[in-house]
Amino acid sequence: MTTNFYLSLIPEALIASMLTPEEFGLYYAIGNAKRSRGQAVFFSIDTDRLPEGAFDLSTVAERCVPHGDGAPKRSVYIAIYRVLERIPREAITALHLATDDGRVLTLEPTEYAPGATGWSHLYQEFCPVSPRVVSTLDPAGFTRFITDQEQPVHVPRIVFAELTLGALAQNPAAGAADDLPYPNVGHLRDCLIELADGGGKPTKTVLRQMTQEVLFRTVSGGFYVGDSTGITTFALPTLDALEREHYAWWRSAQSTFGQ
Numbered sequence: 105m106t107t108n109f110y111l112s113l114i115p116e117a118l119i120a121s122m123l124t125p126e127e128f129g130l131y132y133a134i135g136n137a138k139r140s141r142g143q144a145v146f147f148s149i150d151t152d153r154l155p156e157g158a159f160d161l162s163t164v165a166e167r168c169v170p171h172g173d174g175a176p177k178r179s180v181y182i183a184i185y186r187v188l189e190r191i192p193r194e195a196i197t198a199l200h201l202a203t204d205d206g207r208v209l210t211l212e213p214t215e216y217a218p219g220a221t222g223w224s225h226l227y228q229e230f231c232p233v234s235p236r237v238v239s240t241l242d243p244a245g246f247t248r249f250i251t252d253q254e255q256p257v258h259v260p261r262i263v264f265a266e267l268t269l270g271a272l273a274q275n276p277a278a279g280a281a282d283d284l285p286y287p288n289v290g291h292l293r294d295c296l297i298e299l300a301d302g303g304g305k306p307t308k309t310v311l312r313q314m315t316q317e318v319l320f321r322t323v324s325g326g327f328y329v330g331d332s333t334g335i336t337t338f339a340l341p342t343l344d345a346l347e348r349e350h351y352a353w354w355r356s357a358q359s360t361f362g363q
Contacts, residue, residue, distance in 0.1 A: 148196070215337065216244055262330050265326065
């Protein structure tokens, strides 16, 4: 059986597994009697592209072996601390999004292409920190800002998704927000208004950390992995493609409860 390597974001961990991404997503989302049900967000990792000495993989071959009954080994934890910063972007080969009933959507990496976006953005960070913030910066600018070592607060590498703002994107003071499934939308509105007032601050924290699951249906555009060398995009399919080609996942994603 093939041994695959996955970087889990919830929580952060490098895991070896004999399961395929679809099987691993099902296992990690639903688990067994010992684990509560929940979403899974994880990357496939090409260990041949890891820097030498980034992780101790010397015992993986003897630890990641089939069970006595022939069942594949589901998970062998390799690292659980400061994992993302040790994995270069080129070693990340795919992103997998598992709904809380274990349906998996796989996204391939693409080069970042700036979009025709407005002045405001809502970002959910996943790893290595997990605040939700509003920003005047586009994804590339936000990546440069948060990975800038000259900044007093920065990270070496970041994974985040852009979430929809609906009418608040253009009119935070009076835009309709009834269709936004976020907690405390009034606070989100206030943060956007403060951001619009200027003062030179490019970001404003809305939530200090994720407290529940993110609704995949609120993701606008896709997920991003960025560092000082650039940014990689994992774009969601268009709504038409989701409905035609990934209907089971999309239906599950819309019914998943989250913050």
